[in-house]
Amino acid sequence: MPLLPLAAVRPLNPLLMPWRRLAARAWLREADCDYWLQRLHPLLSLNRVYARLLARRWVSDDMLALTLQCNGNACDWRPGQHVQLFREVDGVRLSRCYSLTAVDGRGRIELAIKRQAGGRLSGLLQDHLGIGECVELSQASGSLRWPSQAQGVLLLAAGSGITPLLGLLRQALASGYSAPVTLLHYVRERGQRAFAEELQALMQRHANLQVRWSLTGQAAQGDELSGRFCPAHVPERAAEQALACGPHGFVAAVQRWWQGGETPASLQSEAFSPAPVDAGEQTCVRLAFRRSGVACQGDTAQSLLEQAEAQGLRPMHGCRQGICTRCTCQLLSGRVRDLRSGLVSDEPGQAVRLCVSVPLGDVEIDL
Ligand code: FES
Known part of the structure; x- marks a missing residue:
């Protein structure tokens, strides 16, 4: 039973600012602060976004809309953006990207979850996420905007x-x-x-x-x-x-x-899905992940994220669909193709999303 009511979570958020500053300077451990805050209420956190499920409703045969109340760390979100939803399943932290179908100014949002064939997270959320349960979300991102000046x-x-x-x-x-x-x-x-x-x-x-x-x-x-x-x-x-x-x-x-x-x-x-890769195009290339000190043989068919993971690396990632930008790294040399747009990047220093980029030859990545 939380010591604070849900209604107190957002008003309390600005009062955490001094602790945020101390944590940012490493004078406090953020995880320790979050541990004690969550004794007061499970949604409280210095910086992370937690949200409590308020309502569920089916909006089609295979899509469930969830109404969630976020803590005060959901900053300036707007409809049309997307967030990662994190959930631990059998000890593995999974995440999936969902769009915000509604946002109000008081931290209440709506996400719609479509059941995916073989999807580990979508089925679990639809079948087992109960009213009152909490989930962790990323900050929102995304660039779609309503063209309010357009005449149609x-x-x-x-x-x-x-x-x-x-x-x-x-x-x-x-x-x-x-x-x-x-x-x-x-x-x-x-x-x-x-x-x-x-x-x-x-x-x-x-x-x-x-x-x-x-x-x-x-x-x-x-x-x-x-x-x-x-x-x-x-x-x-x-x-x-x-x-x-x-x-x-x-x-x-x-x-x-x-x-x-x-x-x-x-x-x-x-x-929200990358272009299929033509297996016939596959050729061998040299991959170098500089900060990890890993150099290996790769191919032009699999994404750089998959190939880095095959080498035992654990690059940060979220959606694996080119949406959330969490896997973005710098290209240091070589050429890569974005599977969604077909665009080729070959400028050293250019940002590339590992999950939707394939090498077109030997490449070096700042990872
Ligand atoms: S993992 Fe989301 S953009 Fe690559």
Whole structure:
């Protein structure tokens, strides 16, 4: 039983500032402070973000929305960003990246968890995370933003790519955005249309919003679209700006369309899976991880993160999907390709995300 009520956790946070300064100068051990703070309430911490589960609700057949109350260390979060959620499973600390579908100014957030085939964390969270339990989160990051000056916005989502876009859409409509907005959501089956009831209610309330779903694994009915993203799905009404989120193949198709002609003036996109690697491209290369003093033979097929781990190194990482930036290291020499965008980096000193970068020849990394 915590000694303090949940309501006292956030007001107490600014009072911890002197202890933070002492811990930053190594005059106190942060872990010791956290130990005693958590005797008062499990959400209290000098710097870490802990959150308590307040509510769970199913928003599609395979997606569960969690409402969480964060402690006072969740700083300036906004919808459309994403956080890592950490959970220990059988003694192993696992993490997974989830988008913020809602954020209020009092530390209350919503995350939506989609069940992944074979996913160790998503199934566990859906089936076993109970009301009142606490989880640890990373700070939020991510660059998707609502283009509030645009005279029309097109939102393109596939699967759980709906989650950051829904967060941005909710906030924009609540703050009075009145230019036309079109949302196209691609799902395999009708039961996977996450937040469908809420989106339909939003359409009733906001005449400027149009939402359509496209089914890729079932026959379309009524005004549903059919199949994967294609330019013919994009409605006539002009959109100045577009935002796209989904797996790599979907985002790549949207980018090809956007580069190809009379399309919105700008496109923000975020892919939550890297491009598949063509095993036929594999060749042997020399890898050097300078600070670890490791030099080894590698290949051009696996990510630098996987190859570093195969050498027994433990680089910091989170999502393993190129989103959270936790695995970013400096390229010291050589060329690497980003699997999401295909962009090649060859400037010494350039930051590369190890989880979505493959070497194109001999490389040296500051790891
Ligand atoms: S582990 Fe998240 S970007 Fe690489």
